[in-house]
Amino acid sequence: MKREGAKSTWPVETETGLSLRSHKIHVECIRGPLAGKVYELKGPEARIGSGTDCHLVIPDRTVSHVHVCLRIEGDAIRVLDMKSRNGTYVDDVRIKDAYARPDSTIVLGASAMRLRMLKDEIDVPLSEHDHFGGLLGRSIVMRRVYALLELFAVLEGTVLLEGETGTGKEVAAAAIHGRSPRKDRPFVVFDCSAVPANLIESELFGHVSGAFTGAVSSRKGRFKEADGGTLFLDEIGELPLELQPKLLRALETRVIRPLGAEKDWRVDVRIIAATNRDLAIEVDKERFREDLYYRLAVLPVRLPPLRERVEDIPLLVRHFEKEWCSRPNPPAPLPDAILEKMKSTPWPGNVRELRNRVELLLSLGLPGAAGVAQSGGGAPSTRVDVDIQVPYHVGRERLVEEYTKAYFIEALRQTDGNVSRAAQLAAVGRAFVQKVMKHHGITRGGE
Numbered sequence: 001m002k003r004e005g006a007k008s009t010w011p012v013e014t015e016t017g018l019s020l021r022s023h024k025i026h027v028e029c030i031r032g033p034l035a036g037k038v039y040e041l042k043g044p045e046a047r048i049g050s051g052t053d054c055h056l057v058i059p060d061r062t063v064s065h066v067h068v069c070l071r072i073e074g075d076a077i078r079v080l081d082m083k084s085r086n087g088t089y090v091d092d093v094r095i096k097d098a099y100a101r102p103d104s105t106i107v108l109g110a111s112a113m114r115l116r117m118l119k120d121e122i123d124v125p126l127s128e129h130d131h132f133g134g135l136l137g138r139s140i141v142m143r144r145v146y147a148l149l150e151l152f153a154v155l156e157g158t159v160l161l162e163g164e165t166g167t168g169k170e171v172a173a174a175a176i177h178g179r180s181p182r183k184d185r186p187f188v189v190f191d192c193s194a195v196p197a198n199l200i201e202s203e204l205f206g207h208v209s210g211a212f213t214g215a216v217s218s219r220k221g222r223f224k225e226a227d228g229g230t231l232f233l234d235e236i237g238e239l240p241l242e243l244q245p246k247l248l249r250a251l252e253t254r255v256i257r258p259l260g261a262e263k264d265w266r267v268d269v270r271i272i273a274a275t276n277r278d279l280a281i282e283v284d285k286e287r288f289r290e291d292l293y294y295r296l297a298v299l300p301v302r303l304p305p306l307r308e309r310v311e312d313i314p315l316l317v318r319h320f321e322k323e324w325c326s327r328p329n330p331p332a333p334l335p336d337a338i339l340e341k342m343k344s345t346p347w348p349g350n351v352r353e354l355r356n357r358v359e360l361l362l363s364l365g366l367p368g369a370a371g372v373a374q375s376g377g378g379a380p381s382t383r384v385d386v387d388i389q390v391p392y393h394v395g396r397e398r399l400v401e402e403y404t405k406a407y408f409i410e411a412l413r414q415t416d417g418n419v420s421r422a423a424q425l426a427a428v429g430r431a432f433v434q435k436v437m438k439h440h441g442i443t444r445g446g447e
């Protein structure tokens, strides 16, 4: 089953902007210690049981600690028995995993309750802005995105940003944080693809000294670093399956335990996750845990690829040009004809690729800068040529990109194009090497 729309909150495009639909589960207790009481459970998942960590706690000894899990999937309520002692019955049929009908009755031990879906719909008009933080564009698709981001920024829920490479997921995450009540607290980025699988746990949750061979000192971990602020988990689709339960626990309880530590730590962290894979498909292929997916996709946002908003290209190009204008001899602006041509160019690397292209064209027009723009193929020299005319962050990003490209060309050459060995050599994950290869068009031969 493809889990399209199988979320508790999801945006639907409308002519005037979008409509944000969300569902809650109405639970009317009809038998047992809570009989007569009514509850509303927010999605995406709600656990019911006698344990105090459940969303609905039933003080009934015939009910297991975590007895059943209710999941909102679009218009349906899915009922999953959590290996309970006395079983779960939906309309008198014992089930392991079933969909409830409207007004279905579920029975857990000596307790029974009636379930109904409550539907909420909020119309969200298009944003009037042509940017959100560092994200630019005034196309309708982007103004829909801003409308959602403006709304989600002030909430506490976990945001899942989906979109192809270079569509601005990291920029969006930083902007959400910058508009949130947590803005004066840390914004910590962790790229799940950039760290070898065996180090991810200690990178995320920290470790005490001596926790494993090589752990000579203790390490805080990203969760603790982000305490009070926001943790951005980039490339979440690359998180190894075996670590996913640990992240799920951290998301559910906001409690972490560093490797080798004897006690848990409570952390106050908002999570924003991003992926350029379709996580719903990953779930279907059993490469990503379904329960974690539901925890992450509480507030989902899809960043559109550049080809869906080519009308934004001139605005973006002029913006990237402007970043160069602080120099004494600014280059001539790119002619409109080039901008027009750019609208029909495929941009698999999206805005990042567009930005790089603009910078390349501009630097070719700058006296003495052509070499900088064209370099990147060979090993970088140890001396760094600083061009003070180029804004700092532009120069820095270019240098990082050049270094990354040159590094992996060399790593692939030395390993005869073996991606796993190149990743080992670089002490990064395989997925990161593949991402760099795709981004820079590097082949296994290292060209």
Ligand SMILES: Nc1ncnc2c1ncn2[C@@H]1O[C@H](COP(=O)(O)OP(=O)(O)OP(=O)(O)O)[C@@H](O)[C@H]1O
Pocket: 134, 135, 136, 137, 163, 164, 165, 166, 167, 168, 169, 170, 171, 172, 234, 276, 316, 351, 352, 353, 355
């Ligand atoms: N809408 C936008 N407006 C302005 N700049 C943008 C926009 N989208 C992306 N960029 C620029 O493109 C570059 C890449 O953006 P970012 O790193 O946020 O993309 P991403 O989706 O996280 O990519 P990846 O999946 O490869 O990590 C940055 O230089 C960023 O400034």
